[in-house]
Amino acid sequence: MVRGNWQKRVELADARRKEAKQRKQKNEDRKQSKLWVQDLLKLLDKHANLLSGRQIHLWTDTMPSDGPPLLDLMDGEYSSSKRRSRGNSVTESDVTTTRKGRSNSVTEHKPKKKVHPRSREAEQDNGDDAVELPLLCRSHFLFGKCEEASSGRKKGTTNNNYCRHYHYPNHYRTLGQVLNTKETRSNQQELIACDASLEEPFETEANTMDMIYYVMIEFNTDGICSDLISKSLSEKKIVLSDIVYVAVNGILLFDRNREGLVVSDETYWMNGIGGNAFKSPRKSSVGMETTFCFSTLPGAILELMLTFLPDNAVAACSQVCKGWYHEIGQNSPQLWRHLLERRHWPLPSFDVPSTISQQQQFRDAFLGHYTAIRDARAIQIGLNVLDGSKRVSGSREMAFHDFSTRKFAPAENSYCMSVHTWDEKRVLASYDRDCSLRLFESRISDNNEDLVCKELICQSVDPYKNTKKRKCRLLAADLDEECIASLCIVSTDHINVHAYILVIINRDDFLLGESSFATVEGGGGSDAYLNVIDIGEAVLNYMFNVGYSNPGTVQILTALVEFLQDGGEVGQVDVAVSHSFVACGYGRFMLEVSIAIPGNDGDPLQVGRKLVLFAASVGTIVWVGECPAYDSLLLPLGQSVTFSSIRRRHATGSRRACTVAVTPNSLPGQVVLIDIEPAGEVFQPQVFECPEATQLLLREGEWEMGRPFRSIVLNSTKVIVVENFHSANQGANRRNRSQVTVLPRVPSTASTQILTLSDMIAVQSTCVRDEYLFVLYTDRCESNDEEHDEEVLDGQWFEARPRGPPCMWVVIFHLPTFSEIGRQLWQRNAHPFNEDLRSIVMAHDGNETIGVGLSWKGIIMTGNHVRAAKYQRAVIINDSGDRSGKNKKKKKPVKSAKKDGYARGMSLRG
Structure with a gap:
């Protein structure tokens, strides 16, 4: 060619x-x-x-x-009559002069034979x-x-x-x-x-x-x-x-x-x-019948007019048109500052040079504070709905799932042990009685009006659900990028012993498991996907296999060898696990264990406490570290620790590094900070001593430790410790006190900050969007009962009203400025002292989605990603419709014969 x-x-x-x-x-x-x-x-x-x-x-x-x-x-x-030429436009030489027919083209051409x-x-x-x-x-x-x-x-x-x-x-x-x-x-x-x-x-x-x-x-x-x-x-x-x-x-x-x-x-x-x-x-x-354009007003007058509007109306005004957006959002020097000062919210600091203008920083600060208050208000509405005290009216800013309307729901008197964010629109909740893991998703309803929360997957992680000899109860659950882990305690009816197990399931296997509610009553899920690790057996195997090569376990190993040489048995060694653990990323989970042997008087004798890191890929311990100390001593037997972790993108790669914080739960001990690389390397732990303010408060004798005493939260730059105290006197006027301590992750960068709240008991805390701290408190409000009989007033009518049952409050702190921006009443007539204070569980996990579980009553989801579902409505178009299909409604499958378990698992329907 x-x-x-x-x-x-x-x-x-x-x-x-x-x-x-x-x-x-x-x-x-x-x-x-x-x-x-x-x-x-x-x-x-x-x-x-x-x-x-x-x-x-x-x-x-x-x-x-x-x-x-x-x-x-x-x-x-x-x-x-004076027709002139049209310059360089279409001329007569460009077209034909034949005009016998009416044509839409410039010229008329005879049809030609079609050619290849x-x-x-x-x-x-x-x-x-x-x-x-x-x-x-x-x-x-x-x-x-x-x-x-x-x-x-x-x-x-x-x-x-x-x-x-x-x-x-x-x-x-x-x-x-x-x-x-x-x-x-x-x-x-x-x-x-x-x-x-x-x-x-x-x-x-x-x-x-x-x-x-x-x-x-x-x-x-x-x-x-x-x-x-x-x-x-x-x-x-x-x-x-x-x-x-x-x-x-x-x-x-x-x-x-x-x-x-x-x-x-x-x-x-x-x-x-x-x-x-x-x-x-x-x-x-605007006003009566006067019509004018806002863009023609001077900026100062426009600012003055907008200051009389509510905050949500001012935020909406910036979205009216481009002119208002630039005038309000970009060019207004004092409007957003005025809105912050009107609510007594902290102003942004300009100590650090920034490329962002001051107007934009004021606007971002206001929108950040307002979003945090908005999230708390949405959760408050959801809790009232699940309690049956109120109904949802108006536009929804949260999605909730009410278990009272469903047949296969968590059993009554069971508790939601943990809530973790699966992705932007899904949360994973765990429940103790049935050892179930439930995946929920927020979406728009079928009528494109309300936000709803649907249950996609429900699977039991109880490996002994088919036997009556052993009972299993879930204590805690956590998940990372690859696996879901559940900490369970196993007991028997006739023997007064118990064991701790760690049940690990891959996230993909969890999605492929049984999802039909018809099988939940019988247990649900397949045991083939469960990786069950006996923690006590794994700890003892590690001790005896490593031997004396690990200096940190020499003392424990020596005590165990002497016990066995004196005629003791391995089955008499008790390995207790704290009811808290944390995911460290990529199939690694950290727990705290306490090892004890029978003493001479028959009481258990503790021989050591350790932090252990399990790897799901091998099913064994890969690292052992020191537990936080209490007064330079080991924590007493029966005391537990609390964990918190944060995973952020690593600076040198795409995988994420992990930081774990651990501290005693009921004693004023140390705070240990551990960094773990994505490849699994564990760095030397960083130890923070107990804050001096806490030590001084306990040393004076007027205050003693409260219950629960301590919880811990991590963000990118700070370690937040929340502690409770009770007054030493045991009378009816016993006072409560809660203290929030912020420790810098790098000690030399900033000083320790302390904030005290009186007459409140902190139940739990979580960090939202890395800048805000939600702390859940309980307090006794004054009774609203105004029915007083004048005849029974015996001269004490001038005293304060009797205090009613405890109520749940949430207090929102802004961490960069360490100031309170608001508090809201979440639940009235709550009884947090029953069953370990676990009526409300909330978690954030660094995403925009916040999940809250209310015991066995239901689940709530809110956040920016959840609210965004309202604007992603389904669009019905014809066969030749738009190329984008993400908003297109999916056709429901035609119901036919009975499906097998695999098909029901793949459908992901609740």
């Missing part, structure tokens, strides 16, 4: 591919334009009563079939018959003035003698003429926006646009406006996707270049079409 022919074949192939891509893109744009026009027609039908007697002006990129031929349309611009696209005839004819359409003068179409003609026009001439582009004739109306009539006010801002949205033609002057044609439709009957428009356009052989602009009564309603509808607000429709003229969407009525 000759190289020249081969080169031509390659060029033709490239040209065909480019043409196919352009054709595909054009078809997709047409489909999207059709959807936009359909939205416009729905809006016109809704306000058809206001359109009676109005003219609907349309501009399309397809010439109407009943319009004049293009040559007559061009020549109609100069219908006077690879033939030489196709190469020769390519581009010969195509005649380019004229370009439209942009400035004349939009603003009524031609820049090129006005610059070269002689005195006394009124025609377009110097413009080389096409101008609309007098009997065709331009967009500028429709929007700027005597009956309507000038709308230059809208025309400027239309001009900015137009794309520049390729290799042409900037003052041009593609050719579009004018169509006017009279609407004189009170019928269906969409039917009239569709019928009129079909008669003119124009499809809906060809519409570019639509205007009614002096206002632009539709602009294809700006994604369809320009005006959709009900107020503008009633004031515009219903009145004498349709006002611009940039203008609104």
Whole structure:
């Protein structure tokens, strides 16, 4: 083959591919334009009563079939006897002089015989018959003035003698003429926006646009406006996707270049079409009947007006239009500062130089504080709904799942032991009685109105659910990127012994497990996926296998060997586990164990306590470390520790490193901080001594440790310790006190900060978005009972009212400034001292989603990602619809015969 022919074949192939891509893109744009026009027609039908007697002006990129031929349309611009040449525009040499028929093209051609696209005839004819359409003068179409003609026009001439582009004739109306009539006010801002949205033609002057044609439709009957428009356009052989602009009564309603509808607000429709003229969407009525534009107001006056509005209204004002967004969000120097000071919220500090402007920092600070309060308020509403005290009214900002309406729900008097974020819209909750793990997802309801929380997966991790000899109860659960781990305690009916096990399941296997609620009653799930580790056996095997090579275990190993040599048995060694553990990432989990042997008097004798790191991949211990000390001694037998962890993206790679904090739960001991690399390397632990303020408070004798005494939370820069104290006297007027201590992760960077709250007992705490601390407190409020009998008042009526049952409060702290920004009452008549204070469990895990579990009553989800589901509504489109399918409703499968367990697991339906 000759190289020249081969080169031509390659060029033709490239040209065909480019043409196919352009054709595909054009078809997709047409489909999207059709959807936009359909939205416009729905809006016109809704306000058809206001359109009676109005003219609907349309501009399309397809010439109407009943319009004049293009040559007559061009020549109609100069219908006077003094017809002049049109400069460099379409000339008579470019077109044929035969005009026997009416055609939509510039010239009429006889149909040619179809040729093969690879033939030489196709190469020769390519581009010969195509005649380019004229370009439209942009400035004349939009603003009524031609820049090129006005610059070269002689005195006394009124025609377009110097413009080389096409101008609309007098009997065709331009967009500028429709929007700027005597009956309507000038709308230059809208025309400027239309001009900015137009794309520049390729290799042409900037003052041009593609050719579009004018169509006017009279609407004189009170019928269906969409039917009239569709019928009129079909008669003119124009499809809906060809519409570019639509205007009614002096206002632009539709602009294809700006994604369809320009005006959709009900107020503008009633004031515009219903009145004498349709006002611009940039203008609104404020106060009585005075109409003015906010953009013309001085910035100081606009700020003063907005300070009288509620906070949520001010935030909404910045989303009205671009002008308000820039004026309120970007250019306002004092508005956001005033909103922060009005609520007594902390202001941002400008000590550290930043590239962000002060106005933006004030705005970000206000929105951050407001979002935290918004999340707490959403949880409060959800808790009231689950308690049955209130109903949801208005717009939902949270999704909840009520177990009282379901058959297969956690048993009564069971507790939600943990809630962890699975991803942006899912949370995983664990329950103690049935040892179940339940995955919940927030989504929009079927009617596209409310947020709902659906249960996707429910699987039991009890390996002894099929036997009656052993009972298993879940103590805690946690998950990382790969696995889910559950800490369980196993007991028997006739023997007073118990054992601790760690049940690990892969996240993918969990999703593939049984999800039908019909099997939950029988246990649910498959044991084949469960990796069960006996913690006591694993600890003893590690001690005896490592031997004396590990200096940290020499003392424990020596005590165990002496016990066995004196006639003891391995089964008599008791390995107790703290009821808290933490995931360290990539299948690694850290626990705290206490090893004890029988003493001479029969009581257990503790020989050591250790932190152990389990790896799910090998099912054994891979690291052993020292437990936090209490007064330089081991924690007493029976005392436990509490864990907290944070996983952040590592600076040198894509995998995430982990930091673990551990401290005694009921004693004022040390705080140990451990860093773990993604590959599994454990660095030297960092030890924080007990805060001096805590030691001084206990040393004075007026206060003693409370229950629960201590909880710990980590964020990227700080370690937060929350402690409880009781007054030493045991009388009826016993006082409570809670103390929040913030320790810097690097001791030399900042000082320790302490905040004290009186008459409150902290139950639990969690860090939200790395800047806010949610602390759940219990307190006894004053009784609201106002029914007092005057006869029984024996002179003590002036005393304070009796205090009612405990109530749950949440206090929100801003960690960078270490200040309180608000508190809310979450639950009344709560009894937190029953069953270990586990009525409410909340967790954040570093994502935008917050999950809260209320015992056996239900689950609540809120956060930015949950609220965003309200705006991701399902869109129903036809078969030739939009290319994006993420918002398209999925068809429900047709119910048929009974499915097997694998099919039910794959469906992920609750």
